[in-house]
Amino acid sequence: MSAPLTIIGSGMAGIGLLKQLRMLDADCPVTLITADSGDDYSKPLLSTGFAKRLAPEKLAARSALEVAAQLGAVVRTHTRVDAIDVQERCLHIGEERLAYGELVLATGAAPSAPFTIPEALGGRVFSINDLDDYRDFHTALEAFGQRARVVIIGAGLVGCEFANDLAAGGHRVSLVAPEQAPLPRLLPEPLGRALGEAFAAAGISLRLGRGVERLERVGSDVGVALDDGSQLEADLVLVATGLRPRIELAQAAGLAAGPTGIQVDRYLRTSAPGIHALGDVACVAGVNAMYVQPLQASAKVLARTLAGSPTQVSYGAWPVLVKTTLLPVVALPPLQTPARWRVEGEGGDLVAFAEDVDERLLGFALTGACVKRKVELARATPPLLG
Ligand code: FAD
Helix, strand or coil: CCCCEEEECCCHHHHHHHHHHHHHCCCCCEEEECCCCCCEECHHHHHHCCCCCCCHHHHEEECHHHHHHHHCCEEECCCCCCEEECCCCEEEECCEEEECCCEEECCCEEECCCCCCCHHHCCCEECCCCHHHHHHHHHHHHHCCCCCEEEEECCCHHHHHHHHHHHHCCCEEEEEECCCCCCCCCCCHHHHHHHHHHHHHCCCEEEECCCEEEEEEECCEEEEEECCCCEEEECEEEECCCEEECCHHHHHCCCCEECCEEEECCCCECCCCCEEECHHHEEECCECCCCHHHHHHHHHHHHHHHCCCCCCCCECCCCEEECCCCCCEEEECCCCCCCEEEEEEECCEEEEEEECCCCCEEEEEEEHHHHHHHHHHHHCCCCCEC
16 A cells, blocks of 8 residues: 655644545545644634633644545644654654655644743743634633733734733733834834734833743742843733744755755745645745645645645735734734835724835734725735735
8 A cells, every 4th residue: 555645733724734634535545744732723813712712622723633534644643743754755753654645734824933042931831823822822811810910921813812812801901022013023113012002002021122021930920030120020921922834844854944944846845845834834936834724735736736736835915813802903014124114093903004115015903893895905905915
């Protein structure tokens, strides 16, 4: 019997690909290997669960067992692939050698922190990047009751969404980041400030323009020492300082990869024959968008390719909807640095146009009531990957 198509990773990219493939080919043997629990869940929901007090079980659409039964695959959970042998076309899992037919890397991106997290703070300092992390943080939060003091480090999409969600859930939230305004990679400063004002009005304490020097135990609290000499005391700390594509497996196997991800072409082919990549780990023709719509488009075309009809992926002008209910935000950041950001509107209802020197629209950002302009503006913006 020939070796199965093997997918590493059970996030939205890995399971999404398996679902798409099953629509085209009900029978081809597939093995899905994942380091985590293998539950089928929507990652964006992780940062909406605390306001609604959702238990982790509520976030999983189906278990790994159900994925295996319903999508006809061998699913191996809590199994970490240690290495890829490109010559022998097999994976190393501990002492085991597992042959693959075609291989798909959907290993996602891992949280990265610019400071050391002391081991002694285990159980008090978290990152939430999958359902298992959500489970752990949820349990820790329950132990501190209704009004836990949570310091969130990092004011990007993940940090801002958790700040909003935990504050809506009744917790006392502080948000620390070195930038002057939230969402620095998605919003020009005036819109970021508007979001900061909405956060402050809801009782979130903002410590912007401040770096974290160290985390330490202070009595029964976690101390977060800032670079202005001040210190915050917390029950729990959530680190949201960015995600890095998990390229180690690919890089060690000699595949072309770098800080933006595993390099793939528009067929999602890596530099090694028979190996594809998609999702947060993949840099597709120079673009690693790291959000859901691009990975869904990739899953669709890769399923066609694997089913025998090679198809290239394209990405539209797909804005990101940030789930900050205190002030809704939609953004389509420009791929290149704009000549200027032109801002219109007042209060929290703002539109920012990213324009080149000839006033052509390269991207945009919207807050408050102006988010309703997302479709109109997306139509006027160039695609991410046309
Ligand atoms: P992952 O979900 O990270 O999956 C990677 C998989 O690979 C995991 O199963 C892991 O166990 C496995 N793995 C890794 N290494 C190995 C190994 N060596 N061996 C075996 N298995 C391995 N995007 C949006 O578009 N809209 C949103 O509103 C939004 N909200 C978000 C909110 C949060 C809190 C976060 C963290 C992200 C959000 N995103 C959002 C981004 C989006 O969720 C991600 O782009 C997407 O889920 C990435 O999926 P993935 O399958 O590529 O990676």
